Amino acid sequence: MRFTRAGLGVAALVSLSACDVPTSLPSYATLWNVPAKTTSITVNSFLPSGVTAMLDNSAFVVTASPSSTAIARQLGQDCAACAGANGSTVPKPAFTSQGTSGIAVPGNVMSATLLRDTLTVAITNGYNFDPIRPSAAARGYLIISVKSGAVTVGRDSLDGSSTSLAAGSVTQRKIPLSGTMNGASGLQISTTLNSPLGDPATIDASRLFTVAASSGPLFVSNAMVNLASQTVTAAPSDLDLSNIDSTISKHADSGALLLTVDNPFGATGNLTVNFVGAASPISKVVPLVAGKSSPSVTFTKAEVNALLGHHLSVTFSGAVSGNGVVVAPGQIVSVASRLQVGINVGGTN
Secondary structure: OOOOEOOOOHHHHHOOOOOOOOOOOOOOOEEEEEEOEEEEHHHHHHOOOOEEEOOOOEEEEEOOOOOEEEEEEHHHHHHHHHHOOOOOOEEEEEEEEEEEEEEEEEEEEEEEEEEEEEEEEEEEEEEOOOOOOOOOOOOOOOEEEEEEEEEEEEEEEEEOHHHHHHOOOEEEEEEEEEEEEEEOOOEEEEEEEOOOOOOOOOOOOOOOEEEEEOOOOOEEEEEEEEEEEEEOOOOOOEOOOOOOHHHHHEEEEEEEEEEEEOOOOEEEEEEEEEEOOOOOOOOEEEEEEEEOOOOOEEEEEEHHHHHOOOOEEEEEEEEEEEEEEEEEEOOOEEEEEEEEEEEEEEOOO
């Protein structure tokens, strides 16, 4: 650990002894500046429940709830003519079916930008006819839309001209998702099935047409979150004062911890600074504000003496809050610190 000071040379103080100065030491005051290792509070501390950062900081992972959902429509619900013809063999009536379902995200996520996400869809045709290709000439369609609020983040369509949904079949589809997701809205999946008049079929109005969607965890490139008394913690920083003996420390009469903090987050609060390894417990409180700041705390003479001569671990932790806090992978709060100690040498040793 390198010590620097303002004023007279520290080496001069170290070299002073009873042999060098038989009667008394000259009176002077000086300051020591002892740098500690820079520490940081990672973005992980600012993520609410349900949001985590990937190890490579390439994205956040947002837990969807539920991770899968299904839209199941009974034929008789959507086709009044089918309900009336139940059990009869008649030309398959034309009808349109619509359904909706949703996937939620944690409530403290206000918005997030979707990244490399995919909605996996399984279409199960429980009818005993193909709804989008019900005859040799008739063609219908199925549209699957994924929205978040008013924003469309994914869409897929199946056209009977090129695709069939045979009776009893299961068709797998993958829908890429992109854009900004509204946290309050989550994801809304909607289906529109247009089935034209078709060949004669025996109508069973109880049969189901099902679209099951599964998102799994959602990957996002950034997010806006709400934080309420969220606990944040920095990695401990090292401050080695163990090589300072009592010859020096007995002349220390004041001290301060000077901090340089760069906080890219819009969350604020108070951080408790603990000096682990001191001769007696020492805790101080400093404010955490948005942007760059230079807070400091002062020490009494007794506290300075409890610090000197020991190998310390300096820890930072506290509760922060903020509405609409924007977070991105890899962001950190940087905390650089140095201990300033006032040395006052009097006229006697």
